[in-house]
Amino acid sequence: MVSQTETGSGRPYSPAQVRRLTDFDLTLPALGLLILFFVLPVAMLLTRSVTEPVPGLGNYAELLGSSTYLRIFANTFIVSGLVTLVSLLIGFPVAWALAIMPNRAASIVFAILLLSMWTNLLARTYAWMVLLQRTGVINKMLLGMGLIDTPLPLVNNLTGVTIGMTYIMLPFIILPLYGVIRKIDPAILQAAALCGANRWQSLVRVLLPLAMPGMAAGALMVFVMSLGYFVTPALLGGTSNMMLAELIAQFVQSLVNWGMGGAAALVLLVVTLALYAVQLRFFGTNRMGGR
Amino acid sequence: MNRSFLQIRGIRKEYGPVTAVQDVTLDVAQGEFLTFLGPSGSGKSTTLYILAGFENPTRGDILLNGETLLATPSHKRNIGMVFQRYTLFPHLSVGENIAFPLKVRRLPKVEIDAKVSAMLKLVRLEGFEDRKPAQMSGGQQQRVALARALAYDPPVLLMDEPLSALDKKLREEIQHEIRRIHQQTEVTILYVTHDQEEALRLSDRIAVFSKGVIDQIGTGPELYANPATRFVAEFIGDSDFLPCDVVSTVNGRAEIAVCDSMTVSNIPLHGTASSGSKAALMLRPERLLLSKTKSDIGLPVTVSDITFLGNNVHVATKTRKGNVLSVRLPFGHEAISGLNRGDAVWLRFDAGSAHVFGQ
Numbered sequence: 055m056v057s058q059t060e061t062g063s064g065r066p067y068s069p070a071q072v073r074r075l076t077d078f079d080l081t082l083p084a085l086g087l088l089i090l091f092f093v094l095p096v097a098m099l100l101t102r103s104v105t106e107p108v109p110g111l112g113n114y115a116e117l118l119g120s121s122t123y124l125r126i127f128a129n130t131f132i133v134s135g136l137v138t139l140v141s142l143l144i145g146f147p148v149a150w151a152l153a154i155m156p157n158r159a160a161s162i163v164f165a166i167l168l169l170s171m172w173t174n175l176l177a178r179t180y181a182w183m184v185l186l187q188r189t190g191v192i193n194k195m196l197l198g199m200g201l202i203d204t205p206l207p208l209v210n211n212l213t214g215v216t217i218g219m220t221y222i223m224l225p226f227i228i229l230p231l232y233g234v235i236r237k238i239d240p241a242i243l244q245a246a247a248l249c250g251a252n253r254w255q256s257l258v259r260v261l262l263p264l265a266m267p268g269m270a271a272g273a274l275m276v277f278v279m280s281l282g283y284f285v286t287p288a289l290l291g292g293t294s295n296m297m298l299a300e301l302i303a304q305f306v307q308s309l310v311n312w313g314m315g316g317a318a319a320l321v322l323l324v325v326t327l328a329l330y331a332v333q334l335r336f337f338g339t340n341r342m343g344g345r
Numbered sequence: 346m347n348r349s350f351l352q353i354r355g356i357r358k359e360y361g362p363v364t365a366v367q368d369v370t371l372d373v374a375q376g377e378f379l380t381f382l383g384p385s386g387s388g389k390s391t392t393l394y395i396l397a398g399f400e401n402p403t404r405g406d407i408l409l410n411g412e413t414l415l416a417t418p419s420h421k422r423n424i425g426m427v428f429q430r431y432t433l434f435p436h437l438s439v440g441e442n443i444a445f446p447l448k449v450r451r452l453p454k455v456e457i458d459a460k461v462s463a464m465l466k467l468v469r470l471e472g473f474e475d476r477k478p479a480q481m482s483g484g485q486q487q488r489v490a491l492a493r494a495l496a497y498d499p500p501v502l503l504m505d506e507p508l509s510a511l512d513k514k515l516r517e518e519i520q521h522e523i524r525r526i527h528q529q530t531e532v533t534i535l536y537v538t539h540d541q542e543e544a545l546r547l548s549d550r551i552a553v554f555s556k557g558v559i560d561q562i563g564t565g566p567e568l569y570a571n572p573a574t575r576f577v578a579e580f581i582g583d584s585d586f587l588p589c590d591v592v593s594t595v596n597g598r599a600e601i602a603v604c605d606s607m608t609v610s611n612i613p614l615h616g617t618a619s620s621g622s623k624a625a626l627m628l629r630p631e632r633l634l635l636s637k638t639k640s641d642i643g644l645p646v647t648v649s650d651i652t653f654l655g656n657n658v659h660v661a662t663k664t665r666k667g668n669v670l671s672v673r674l675p676f677g678h679e680a681i682s683g684l685n686r687g688d689a690v691w692l693r694f695d696a697g698s699a700h701v702f703g704q
Contacts, residue, residue: 239430239432241428241429241430241432242432242434242435244397244399244419244426244428244432245426245428245432245434245490245493246434246445247398247399247418247419247420248397248398248419248420248422248424248425248426248494249420249445249446249449249493249494249497250420250421250423250446250449250450250497251420251445251446251449252420252449255449259445259448259449260434263434263436264434264435264436266436
């Protein structure tokens with residue numbers, strides 16, 4: 055964090071100070087805790103994927119060779135992609151509105167956003183079930199208004215999962231995007247207007263490119279988080295569009311097949327880490343939400 | 346000159362109870378360099394923003410070639426503008442920035458390329474087209490902004506304190522560039538600044554803004570030699586003011602008494618004043634004559650400070666009533682040699698260089 059040039063006086067650190075800044079003796083307890091309760095169990099699970107029921111890569115061959123499992127992989131990517139896309143489409147206007155709102159109004163919207171984030175995940179997901187089911191508020195309202203004749207299938211399918219997960223992921227798109235848009239000088243957009251750019255051209259040629267780092271950071275985060283999501287797909291999704299996390303749970307809980315569960319978990323972990331590496335490569339951790 | 350090229354007609358702008366601009370009326374000739382000069386909050390920038398279409402006036406109209414501009418949104422006004430802050434698009438290179446207004450106008454690529462290199466040549470930044478704005482100095486960025494604003498041959502170029510973020514030396518350099526580019530392109534320029542020196546250096550005419558009103562419009566020498574208000578006198582050139590008593594007034598000229606010891610007649614009078622009323626006498630430091638020998642027609646003062654300023658020497662003096670008067674003399678002037686703090690000296694001025702401002 056602290057470099058020699060930041061000492062103000064320009065005086066370099068003494069060797070003792072450098073030692074204090076680079077040593078990690080003090081992180082050892084935390085590190086030990088992490089290894090004991092996090093790294094070790096994961097390693098054990100992953101080990102079981104190549105040892106159970108028989109040593110070898112049989113679990114992986116079965117996982118990647120079966121069309122049923124491949125469909126679950128595909129479905130996981132489709133749901134995550136869809137959630138990311140919808141979150142971006144809704145999140146961008148909200149972040150933009152937040153950035154240009156008067157401070158007091160913006161803080162109210164922020165409070166609503168954060169409040170929803172702090173509410174229990176299960177409670178929020180069940181709330182969506184109530185809203186979306188056949189006899190739920192939304193269907194009853196649409197029926198009452200005469201807009202539809204039969205209730206729309208809004209839950210236990212892709213629609214339900216997408217709605218529920220988008221709602222949960224929105225803050226993770228809005229917050230980094232807000233940070234980036236806030237930093238764009240309004241005078242740059244005025245300049246674009248005087249240059250002859252209409253609203254659409256200003257959006258596409260100036261605003262979106264300038265907001266791109268925030269959009270990419272938020273989108274990657276949402277995509278990666280969605281890949282491993284369990285609760286919402288399990289409650290709002292149907293059996294025909296199972297996601298990877300549900301599969302892992304099924305392997306472990308219902309089938310007590312730790313080998314297959316471990317293999318699926320490793321696949322998920324590898325994909326997640328690969329995407330995280332992409333994010334690090336292009337945006338860096340300390341530039342999340344900034345430029 | 347055809348002064349009806351750009352007509353600002355009774356523009357007024359109110360923000361709730363605050364009136365930022367009050368009935369500004371102004372005619373600008375084609376090819377003219379007109380500067381809005383005034384302190385912050387005087388309404389000069391608001392007027393410019395109304396011209397740009399970022400603000401709508403509460404009342405009034407703006408006509409370009411006889412047709413109203415107010416019905417046209419900013420992006421269709423075809424007006425150029427250079428802003429106070431750096432507004433180059435940071436994700437585009439210098440060349441792409443200059444090409445931007447041409448691309449949104451969907452000009453053919455050949456034409457765009459030719460125009461971009463012509464513009465880079467105009468602002469003397471050939472070879473910089475692939476740089477990103479962040480790789481350039483503030484002065485260079487503003488020159489690119491100027492090139493971008495001129496690329497589509499706008500009839501009017503607005504400049505809102507474009508040099509205020511630059512240091513003095515760079516500022517003067519770019520002022521020369523702006524003058525050269527104005528002469529070369531003959532574009533009509535409306536320039537906003539709070540820096541009188543910048544206004545005097547650049548402009549054909551200057552409109553002095555104060556509290557949302559134009560106090561006076563004229564060339565630099567006109568404003569300096571004949572300020573219409575005390576505010577203009579204070580803003581253009583250096584000036585000191587002495588309280589005085591009006592003895593008599595005739596045809597816009599006044600006879601006044603200063604410090605009980607001196608009467609001067611035939612001084613131009615501005616504002617209203619009648620015999621017996623109080624007024625303010627304006628004197629310019631460079632128009633005062635200083636004498637070490639007592640004279641009955643001079644104003645007796647005491648030297649309170651002497652400052653050497655290179656080619657000039659600044660002598661601060663105090664009248665018997667405690668008012669401060671500054672005198673500026675060229676270095677080596679015989680009146681200064683041997684002058685010390687605390688010395689009694691006498692100041693004289695001719696009636697033509699002084700002004701009286703009534704209430």
